[in-house]
Amino acid sequence: QQQVKQSPQSLIVQKGGISIINCAYENTAFDYFPWYQQFPGKGPALLIAIRPDVSEKKEGRFTISFNKSAKQFSLHIMDSQPGDSATYFCAASIYGGSNYKLTFGKGTLLTVNP
């Protein structure tokens, strides 16, 4: 049972465009939703995270939108740059002591063309 479904698998965007990656989760106990960015040959690194008490969180060009009723959350990358080309993973965990046990989506390979 895949608890976190991520789409699309791959995404090609022109420089300056908006990249949007979507995730949906099934377990209503999940209440911590991070996004990780991974460059080729490197380990994933935390990009931005949200908890469901807010509907949106913005850090620079990166924004998470969260829809608790629909059990969906998405990552928006504004003014996408070639340096943003990487694999992005959404994840979810249960807060309050066990939020080190992340359940990951399958990843989205983002390519930003110059």
Next chain:
Amino acid sequence: NAGVTQTPKFQVLKTGQSMTLQCAQDMNHEYMSWYRQDPGMGLRLIHYSVGAGITDQGEVPNGYNVSRSTTEDFPLRLLSAAPSQTSVYFCASSYSHRGMGQTYNEQFFGPGTRLTVL
């Protein structure tokens, strides 16, 4: 700080061989985890530890053993390697911290070990 380090970077094994993937962190993090990454599968949790002497199974634990004798080290042992264990393995460490009235957890990943089992 070196962060999370993993050795070796690459390894080729024959079916049935055993080996240990090393992971160390110098951030005094209480939590450590092992994930495997396969194409199109994302990252899947193998084993995790909430502190020295305490380990538990994740989503895909079969064929792997772990131990945590110190805060710093969390080795992953493959008892009898199988081709299905060909993967990239990531170790991660994490801590909980409070900010803005909330508790957060961030996992720091190592650079990975690429394992091929023939």
